[in-house]
Amino acid sequence: MNKLNGIQKTLIALVLATVVIAVIVPLMFFFTNAFSNGREVYDYPKTPILSFTVKVQVSYNEDTGMYIVKYYDRNGELQNAVNTSFGEILSGYFEQYLSVYRTPEELLEQFEITKTEGPQEFTYGKNMWHNFKTFFLITSKAEEALVNSIIVVIFTIIISLTLGSMAGYAFARFRFKGKDQINVFMLIVRMFPMVGISIPLAVILIRFNLFDTMIGLAILYSLPNIALTSWITSSIFVGINRELEEASLVFGANGFQTFIKITLPLALPALAASSMYAFLTAWNDTISALILTNDHPTLALAVYQAIGDNTTNLQYAAAGSIILIIPALIFTFVIRKYVNQMWGGVSV
Amino acid sequence: MEGKALANNNGSNYKEMLRRVFNKKTAPFWLLAPTFIYYLVFWFSPIFISIKEVFTTLDGKFTVLGNFLFLFEQETFLPALLNTAFFAVASVMLQFVIALVLAILLNRKFKGQKLILFLVMIPMAITPTAVAIVWKTGLISSGWINSILQSFSVLEERIPFLGLRGIEAVIMIILIDTWTVMPSVLIILIAGLGNINEETKEAAYIFGASKWRIIKDITIPLLKPSIITAVILRMIAAVQVWAVVVMVMGFTNVPFLVERIAYYVGPVSSLPYADKLAYTYSFLTAVIVFIATIVYFKISKKGTALDRRTQK
Numbered sequence: 001m002n003k004l005n006g007i008q009k010t011l012i013a014l015v016l017a018t019v020v021i022a023v024i025v026p027l028m029f030f031f032t033n034a035f036s037n038g039r040e041v042y043d044y045p046k047t048p049i050l051s052f053t054v055k056v057q058v059s060y061n062e063d064t065g066m067y068i069v070k071y072y073d074r075n076g077e078l079q080n081a082v083n084t085s086f087g088e089i090l091s092g093y094f095e096q097y098l099s100v101y102r103t104p105e106e107l108l109e110q111f112e113i114t115k116t117e118g119p120q121e122f123t124y125g126k127n128m129w130h131n132f133k134t135f136f137l138i139t140s141k142a143e144e145a146l147v148n149s150i151i152v153v154i155f156t157i158i159i160s161l162t163l164g165s166m167a168g169y170a171f172a173r174f175r176f177k178g179k180d181q182i183n184v185f186m187l188i189v190r191m192f193p194m195v196g197i198s199i200p201l202a203v204i205l206i207r208f209n210l211f212d213t214m215i216g217l218a219i220l221y222s223l224p225n226i227a228l229t230s231w232i233t234s235s236i237f238v239g240i241n242r243e244l245e246e247a248s249l250v251f252g253a254n255g256f257q258t259f260i261k262i263t264l265p266l267a268l269p270a271l272a273a274s275s276m277y278a279f280l281t282a283w284n285d286t287i288s289a290l291i292l293t294n295d296h297p298t299l300a301l302a303v304y305q306a307i308g309d310n311t312t313n314l315q316y317a318a319a320g321s322i323i324l325i326i327p328a329l330i331f332t333f334v335i336r337k338y339v340n341q342m343w344g345g346v347s348v
Numbered sequence: 349m350e351g352k353a354l355a356n357n358n359g360s361n362y363k364e365m366l367r368r369v370f371n372k373k374t375a376p377f378w379l380l381a382p383t384f385i386y387y388l389v390f391w392f393s394p395i396f397i398s399i400k401e402v403f404t405t406l407d408g409k410f411t412v413l414g415n416f417l418f419l420f421e422q423e424t425f426l427p428a429l430l431n432t433a434f435f436a437v438a439s440v441m442l443q444f445v446i447a448l449v450l451a452i453l454l455n456r457k458f459k460g461q462k463l464i465l466f467l468v469m470i471p472m473a474i475t476p477t478a479v480a481i482v483w484k485t486g487l488i489s490s491g492w493i494n495s496i497l498q499s500f501s502v503l504e505e506r507i508p509f510l511g512l513r514g515i516e517a518v519i520m521i522i523l524i525d526t527w528t529v530m531p532s533v534l535i536i537l538i539a540g541l542g543n544i545n546e547e548t549k550e551a552a553y554i555f556g557a558s559k560w561r562i563i564k565d566i567t568i569p570l571l572k573p574s575i576i577t578a579v580i581l582r583m584i585a586a587v588q589v590w591a592v593v594v595m596v597m598g599f600t601n602v603p604f605l606v607e608r609i610a611y612y613v614g615p616v617s618s619l620p621y622a623d624k625l626a627y628t629y630s631f632l633t634a635v636i637v638f639i640a641t642i643v644y645f646k647i648s649k650k651g652t653a654l655d656r657r658t659q660k
Contacts, residue, residue, distance in 0.1 A: 045495035170379035321478035
């Protein structure tokens with residue numbers, strides 16, 4: 001039944017190739033963009049391949065006493081760059097627009113030769129981290145925002161895992177009145193749009209002196225995640241064999257030891273999956289952070305505010321986005337093997 | 349000192365009391381109490397405040413429809429509602445079709461299957477803010493989308509994607525959204541396919557059913573719970589789209605419901621009526637999502653993957 005003929009195989013391969021290309025190509029261009037200098041960003045048409053060097057042509061104009069610097073774009077065409085006789089201006093231009101870090105003296109010394117020998121070509125290595133440095137320079141609170149994001153993620157995971165797994169344990173192990181109603185309620189909380197809560201929550205957080213703090217934000221992010229955690233963990237707790245716990249109790253462990261040594265390790269995949277969702281909520285959100293903070297942004301908010309609806313200098317925005325993406329990617333893929341065990345049963 | 353002696357004397361009494369408070373019957377109550385208090389303070393009271401705001405005027409008088417009528421008068425309200433509705437329906441349908449085809453193709457084992465699955469999943473882990481940047485670098489007129497079209501010489505002039513408005517802009521955002529969230533639909537469908545008994549399909553094959561008939565008459569009906577879960581979860585999320593819209597198209601150019609909320613709490617928050625509009629918009633969005641949730645719950649009660657599992 002699993003045999004396919006040649007045409008079918010080719011068709012399937014074509015469909016899959018199209019999808020993979022549609023996923024990879026935007027990422028490649030984006031990645032290249034994050035490492036482009038201020039000139040390459042405006043090159044057209046663009047290539048999705050990183051460049052590590054910059055080629056310029058320098059000539060000397062005897063009448064004005066200026067160096068005329070031209071820049072070779074990625075398609076090999078010459079573009080005007082800068083005309084000046086001052087080393088500082090040269091060095092500044094090279095740093096800002098070409099991501100090339102050279103001192104004024106160094107450049108002047110190298111260009112000296114064009115006075116006698118005519119136009120010359122120079123190739124320089126790009127400083128690949130220029131955009132990242134600049135992102136932290138132009139985004140005034142970027143470092144603080146990075147730390148804030150990490151703090152708010154930790155708070156969110158702690159709150160939602162503690163409360164959520166307690167509730168999940170109750171759902172899995174006990175029969176009690178109103179269980180179904182509480183279940184429906186938890187589902188509603190989980191689906192409820194966070195924006196709807198954040199505006200009035202600001203009023204309450206101000207009252208508790210938690211407005212513009214990371215705990216305040218974590219309180220909001222935990223709302224859907226407590227419900228989600230309780231749902232994920234309860235389905236795992238149901239699956240954990242009760243007899244294992246009872247055996248442990250028979251051999252003299254107390255309830256707490258049993259929970260730590262037997263139940264918790266078995267529930268680890270559920271907790272890992274829950275913490276991943278908590279991480280993603282807290283790390284990815286911008287709108288609630290926009291509403292609930294003033295002077296202490298999270299990283300996603302800082303990136304959003306740095307770019308706003310600009311269409312210029314996208315290379316810095318792209319660099320900021322890479323800083324934003326990498327922790328999320330690492331966290332997702334480290335935890336993925338636990339989550340894979342879950343996906344079979346719980347669909348989220 | 350006195351208190352301590354007393355406690356020692358009545359040690360057994362305390363234990364008795366503890367046992368009465370913490371036993372099997374009260375355990376679920378104690379386990380659920382923290383969550384309950386948490387939701388009371390940080391979920392119910394905000395909702396209460398929000399309802400109060402929606403039904404009072406700016407000078408504090410009670411009104412049933414006043415704020416809603418004011419909202420409907422806003423020029424951007426109707427486009428926002430229609431755009432959101434169109435977006436929610438069209439994006440979910442598109443994502444579902446692509447994900448279903450991929451899920452069926454990736455469900456059979458072949459060389460490189462795991463790698464393809466891994467690659468396709470990547471966009472899901474990318475922060476929405478970053479997704480907007482990925483696509484913005486493509487949509488500017490010297491961006492990579494025009495570059496690609498040019499290098500295949502499809503077009504002579506660059507398309508000003510960021511200048512698109514109305515339905516065209518919404519379709520563009522649907523495509524961007526599909527790129528990033530299709531994997532999350534795919535996960536649910538693949539999980540659902542994994543639960544389908546291979547023997548059912550083999551039996552149908554032995555009785556002479558074609559591959560297409562097996563997919564149409566066996567796979568899809570058995571997959572229905574996962575499909576419902578995926579579609580409704582996606583719809584609820586789709587109603588709340590905003591970050592990509594604002595970062596790619598800017599405020600107000602292509603209005604959406606939640607984009608309006610961000611607009612009234614962001615750039616124009618100092619206007620006297622901005623808060624009221626933000627409250628009313630978020631109330632409206634919450635009502636829409638709430639209804640969708642109830643529908644989801646009603647349908648899923650009839651047997652989704654989740655339900656089967658909790659009954660086990």
